[in-house]
Structure formats: C-alpha cells, structure tokens
Amino acid sequence: MNFYSLFNIEHLSNLNVPSAEKIESILNELLTPKLNQLGLSNSAKKYIWQSDYNSNGIKSIVRFSYRGTRGNLFVGTNCKFVPSITKNNDLVYYNDKLHVFENSTFFDERSSISLWNDSFFRKSLKKYLDNNLNKITHFIETLNSFEENISLLQRQLKSDKFQYKMQNPSPAFVLIYLYQKVGDNCSAKKIKDELILSNPDYKSFFSKTE
Structure with missing residues (x-):
C-alpha cells in the first residue's frame, strides 16, 4: 500500500x-x-x-x-x-x-x-x-415554515461572510417573496426598492411578477 x-x-x-x-x-x-x-x-x-x-x-x-x-x-x-x-x-x-x-x-x-x-x-x-x-x-x-426561512435569510444578510454575498439567488431577493407570504408587504417593498437602486434591471424583472 x-x-x-x-x-x-x-x-x-x-x-x-x-x-x-x-x-x-x-x-x-x-x-x-x-x-x-x-x-x-x-x-x-x-x-x-x-x-x-x-x-x-x-x-x-x-x-x-x-x-x-x-x-x-x-x-x-x-x-x-x-x-x-x-x-x-x-x-x-x-x-x-x-x-x-x-x-x-x-x-x-x-x-x-x-x-x-x-x-x-x-x-x-x-x-x-x-x-x-x-x-x-x-x-x-x-x-x-415561512418564518424559519425568513429568520435564516435575515441572519445571512446581517453576516459579513463572503459566501452569503455571493449566493444565487441572493438572500435579499428570496426574502421579498417570503415576506409577501406572511403579509409583510412593507418589508418586501423596501427590499425591492433597494435592489432596483443597486441594479435597475430588477425593475423589469419585478414588473413581470406583479
């Protein structure tokens, strides 16, 4: 051997x-x-x-x-x-x-x-x-559950680990749809606006899903 x-x-x-x-x-x-x-x-x-x-x-x-x-x-x-x-x-x-x-x-x-x-x-x-x-x-x-998935993504967003910043789809993007599921449309809109500000292409994307 x-x-x-x-x-x-x-x-x-x-x-x-x-x-x-x-x-x-x-x-x-x-x-x-x-x-x-x-x-x-x-x-x-x-x-x-x-x-x-x-x-x-x-x-x-x-x-x-x-x-x-x-x-x-x-x-x-x-x-x-x-x-x-x-x-x-x-x-x-x-x-x-x-x-x-x-x-x-x-x-x-x-x-x-x-x-x-x-x-x-x-x-x-x-x-x-x-x-x-x-x-x-x-x-x-x-x-x-919606809540457990939201909690995990929120933790990832607060982390400074590089891997979470490179995730596809991003934690922020997925959070939008989970927030909508629990009726937190204000938080969903806030993240949408932030993503559109960082990348205007998101505006066209979100228009397809509304």
Missing part, C-alpha cells in the same frame, strides 16, 4: 479523482439511504435529493457538488413561489433550485469532503455524515 494512503495523507502519488460514476455510486451507498429516511429522494436528478412540497409550498433539498478534489453539501429549501428569469427573459419557477440554504462548513468547519481518490472520498464522506447528520436532520426538519 502507498505510504501516504496508509496514513491517510493526500499526496500526488495517490491522487486519482473518482469518476462521475464512482462518485454517484458512493453517494448512493452512503448518503442516499440516510436522506431517504428523512423523506428525500434523488430519483429526479443526479446529486440532488428532495422532498415533496409541504402545504406552504416549501420543499427540502440536499445537493452535492464538487470542484477539483473538494466536495460540498448544500442543505436547504426550494420555495415554489420564488421566480427566476432565464437568459431569454422568460419567467420560470425551478422546482430543484435551492433558495434558502447553507453549505457543509455551516455544520462543520473542521471536516471536509475529499475527492482525492475513491478511498479518501468514501472515508471523508462517512466521517462527515457520522459527525453531522444529526445537525443536518435538525436543520431540515425545522426549515419548513
């Missing part, structure tokens, strides 16, 4: 990023059964596990993504009533897009999911799930 692999050390001598098929196989072995128990299925799209919509038009979603040798889990919700605009300026409602979410580091800043090779991926994903599945489960089970 490679010395570095024996001691679980990433080294160029044991670098062999798993194939897409192998990644899917390991996810289906380690992650899918746990998410199935929470009522999430990945029968519709690869790397995405989702529930049915609840009575509020909110569904739970877990999405796995990777870049290079690092994997990431995004956990949150899709809101049926939050629109998007395509490049052709068509209004659409995506049922598998995350609108309110956190990523792997929110649940555990010290553990990472490594795709250095098949073995590293399997071990690191298992360790991450062993350490954090309870947190993820609690997060999913509590993020099912």
